[in-house]
Amino acid sequence: MNTRILTALLALFLFVSYLQGQTQQDSISTTQQTEQQVPKVQQLEIPIYKLFSTQNMWTFIKLDTRNGKMWQVQYTVNTKDHERFESTLNSSSLLYSWEEEINGRFTLYPTTNTYNFILLDQINGRTYQVQWSINRNERLVIPIY
Numbered sequence: 001m002n003t004r005i006l007t008a009l010l011a012l013f014l015f016v017s018y019l020q021g022q023t024q025q026d027s028i029s030t031t032q033q034t035e036q037q038v039p040k041v042q043q044l045e046i047p048i049y050k051l052f053s054t055q056n057m058w059t060f061i062k063l064d065t066r067n068g069k070m071w072q073v074q075y076t077v078n079t080k081d082h083e084r085f086e087s088t089l090n091s092s093s094l095l096y097s098w099e100e101e102i103n104g105r106f107t108l109y110p111t112t113n114t115y116n117f118i119l120l121d122q123i124n125g126r127t128y129q130v131q132w133s134i135n136r137n138e139r140l141v142i143p144i145y
Contacts, residue, residue, distance in 0.1 A: 046104035054132065055114040061089065061132060063108055066101035068094035068119060070141065072132045089132060090141040094121065118144070 051073065052061045062071040070090045076083040095101060102123070108130065109118045119128040119141065127144040 048103055050107075052108045052110070052117065054110075054117075058083075059132065061108060061117065061130070062086070063106060063119075065104050065106050067098075068106045068121070068128070068141075070119075070130065072139065074134075087136070087139070089130060089139050094119075094126070094128070 046065065048064060048066055050063050050065055052063060054060065058074050058076060060073045060075075062073050064070070068090060069092070070088075072087045072089055074083065074085050074087075093101075094106070105121060105123055107120055107122060109120060111118060115131050115133055115138075117130040117132075119130050121127075129140070129142050129144055131138065131140045133139050
């Protein structure tokens, strides 16, 4: 009789161990499947925003490297707030859809003209003339064909 109880306990122990191992294996498999289905978060190895200096020591151009949006950033060491501002150069994406956005897609290249840069889409090669200015009506971003 003790042998039967001992055998039953051993069988029960082996059965429970098998079920526990099977549950762990199922959990690992489910985790691996979930990791494959969920898109990985894009790392900031390539920044979304970059600042490009101009030949004017007070002015930078801030570029959203994903979509080509740009702002003119001016700072000052004075306490006058009206000399410190950020104004829009280009508020519209230069892409057809947000799905095309990739960190680092756009970059700026200075020209020998103080107020002009060339914006390059590094994926499709499109170029744009970017002109910054203190005067709103002299700012522009236009394609170069």
